[in-house]
Amino acid sequence: MKSIDELNAIKQEYRSAVTIRTSDYETRIIVGMGNSGIVAGARDILKTLVKLIENEGLSGKVIVTQEARVSKVGHNPVVKIVEDGVKTAVYSNVTKDMAKRIVEEHIKGGKIIEEYLLTDDTGKEE
Numbered sequence: 280m281k282s283i284d285e286l287n288a289i290k291q292e293y294r295s296a297v298t299i300r301t302s303d304y305e306t307r308i309i310v311g312m313g314n315s316g317i318v319a320g321a322r323d324i325l326k327t328l329v330k331l332i333e334n335e336g337l338s339g340k341v342i343v344t345q346e347a348r349v350s351k352v353g354h355n356p357v358v359k360i361v362e363d364g365v366k367t368a369v370y371s372n373v374t375k376d377m378a379k380r381i382v383e384e385h386i387k388g389g390k391i392i393e394e395y396l397l398t399d400d401t402g403k404e405e
Contacts, residue, residue, distance in 0.1 A: 306341045311357035313350030321356035327375045331382045354397055360385055371397035
């Protein structure tokens, strides 16, 4: 049996995780969580991004959410960055290491990582 203090600590930990995924912020990170995205490992990418945002102290500026419509068969996991007044970036085949770089360079540094962008078969951005 856990003590009241232990339960309150667990409650606070989960409250932070839920808040970062449900609040309204200026920058949104959307992880494609359709069936193909989940199979490709999108759930782990979502967890990684939530943890990185918390660890970097960006919880008040950035929200991490999920959407089935963002998934792209053959390009999953997909991560979409939506910022007010800035071109939307959609990254494909995202790994945990790529997620770390996206947070560091794109979210914190404001630089889109061109080589990670989702492109169609003609090489144009989608």
